[in-house]
Amino acid sequence: MNPNGNPIWTLIWTFGLMSLFAIGGANAAIPEMHRIAVDVRHWMSDKQFADIFAISQLTPGPNVLIVTLIGYAVAGVAGALAATLAMCVPTAVLAYYVSGLLARSGHSRWPGLIQAALVPLSIGLMAASGLILAQTTDRSVVAVLMTAATAILTFTTRLNPFWFLLAGGLLGFAGVI
Amino acid sequence: MSTAGFGGVLYWARRGIVDQHRWMTADEFNETYALCHFLPGPNIVNFSMVFGSRIRGIAGGIAAFAGLLAPPTAIITILAALYARYGEIDMLRRILAGVSCAAVGLLIATVLRMMTPLIKRRDVIGLILLVAVLVAIGLARLPLQAVLLVAIPISLAVTSYMRRRISA
Numbered sequence: 001m002n003p004n005g006n007p008i009w010t011l012i013w014t015f016g017l018m019s020l021f022a023i024g025g026a027n028a029a030i031p032e033m034h035r036i037a038v039d040v041r042h043w044m045s046d047k048q049f050a051d052i053f054a055i056s057q058l059t060p061g062p063n064v065l066i067v068t069l070i071g072y073a074v075a076g077v078a079g080a081l082a083a084t085l086a087m088c089v090p091t092a093v094l095a096y097y098v099s100g101l102l103a104r105s106g107h108s109r110w111p112g113l114i115q116a117a118l119v120p121l122s123i124g125l126m127a128a129s130g131l132i133l134a135q136t137t138d139r140s141v142v143a144v145l146m147t148a149a150t151a152i153l154t155f156t157t158r159l160n161p162f163w164f165l166l167a168g169g170l171l172g173f174a175g176v177i
Numbered sequence: 178m179s180t181a182g183f184g185g186v187l188y189w190a191r192r193g194i195v196d197q198h199r200w201m202t203a204d205e206f207n208e209t210y211a212l213c214h215f216l217p218g219p220n221i222v223n224f225s226m227v228f229g230s231r232i233r234g235i236a237g238g239i240a241a242f243a244g245l246l247a248p249p250t251a252i253i254t255i256l257a258a259l260y261a262r263y264g265e266i267d268m269l270r271r272i273l274a275g276v277s278c279a280a281v282g283l284l285i286a287t288v289l290r291m292m293t294p295l296i297k298r299r300d301v302i303g304l305i306l307l308v309a310v311l312v313a314i315g316l317a318r319l320p321l322q323a324v325l326l327v328a329i330p331i332s333l334a335v336t337s338y339m340r341r342r343i344s345a
Contacts, residue, residue: 019218021321026219027284031314032321039318051264054277055256061249064219068250072257080254084246091218092226092242096235099212099227115215117336120303121328123291124310130285131315137277146275150282155289164279172275173268 007075008082010041015067015086022091024122026064030129033070043074050136058165064088143177187221200232222246302339306332 014036022029030053037043044052052073056066064087071083102111138144150164171177187210194200201209209231213223222245229241263269295303306328313324 018321021325022217022219023325024214024220027287029321031318035318035320048264050277051260051270051273052257054273054280055260056253057280057283058276059249059253059256061252062219062221062245064222065249065253068253069257069260072254073261077254077258080250080257084250088219088222088242088246091216092223092238094218095213095216095223095227096230096238098216099209099230102212111212111215113337113340114333115211116340117329117332118215119291120295120300120306121310121325121332123288123295124307125314125321126284126291127288127307127311128315130281130288131311133277133281133284137274137281143274143278146278147282147285150279151285151289154283154286161283164283165276168275168277168279169272170275172271172273172278175271177271177275177278 008078011071011074011079011083012086015071015083016090019087019091020094022087023118024125026062026066026087027129028122028125030066031125031132033066034132037070037073043070046136048073050133053133140177142171146171146177190221190224194228201228302335306335 018029018032018036021032034049038046038049052069053066056063056069059065065084067083067087068080071079071081073079075082134147138147146168150168153159154161154164168177191203191206195203195206209227210220210224213220213227216223222242225241225245226238228238230238233240292304292307294300295307310324310328313319313328314321
């Protein structure tokens with residue numbers, strides 16, 4: 001790609017292609033978003049990436065919207081719209097056709113097989129997301145403890161995730177983290 | 178519905194579609210969602226498209242897709258503008274740093290939850306594949322496409338071989 005080219009096209013091309021490889025949802029594509037936004041294209045710093053991840057988790061709605069924030073950082077409102085649509089439209093169209101195809105062909109063993117084969121890969125991708133983000137955010141002992149406590153308590157209890165985000169925000173505000 | 182759920186729309190989607198409006202039975206809902214889970218891309222967005230088109234054809238699909246995406250996209254674009262303007266303020270940086278610690282914890286909890294069935298089934302091959310992807314993407318920072326173009330065929334081959342051995 002021409003580095004002086006229109007950034008909107010770069011966004012559309014980048015996220016349109018990425019969405020087709022985002023098996024297991026948007027969180028699985030976070031390492032790739034980080035690699036491209038921070039390391040390859042230098043759209044933002046490591047810290048800014050962690051910030052927009054936090055904003056995307058704080059905002060109600062599908063967590064794919066982290067791409068909206070990346071798009072905005074690159075090219076304003078037009079970039080935000082371009083990135084969002086590029087990430088969502090191709091796979092939605094694919095889902096529409098595949099669902100129609102499956103409804104007509106009845107039950108075959110392929111969907112089950114593909115799903116079983118993809119599950120471990122998609123968990124591995126999400127674990128990589130956690131690792132990369134933790135390297136950026138967990139720079140102090142308290143921060144590591146906060147992440148660990150949230151992970152363990154959310155895993156073992158049924159508390160609403162919102163409380164942990166709120167607690168993190170308050171601890172940050174108090175300057176502890 | 179799109180703006181109702183913190184940390185995920187799925188819960189609210191099920192409540193609205195199955196319990197309140199009875200647009201789908203619970204089984205239809207699960208089946209449709211499972212389909213969208215194995216397709217690439219944002220699951221719930223794919224779901225909205227498939228759900229809408231089952232109820233009202235392609236126009237319904239586009240309506241559900243737009244309804245799900247438009248309000249939160251508008252909200253988050255405003256937040257993006259605020260962040261671009263005030264993101265350097267020290268207090269805001271500290272708050273966001275705290276929130277991202279918790280958000281990473283939530284993500285790790287989701288990973289643990291998804292891993293539990295693999296561990297219970299003693300799915301050693303699945304766990305090896307999982308760790309291989311984690312190392313390739315998380316530590317070696319290889320490009321996603323390259324890793325998946327190698328990993329998907331291997332995983333498909335191994336999974337179908339194992340299934341044949343079990344059924345044989």
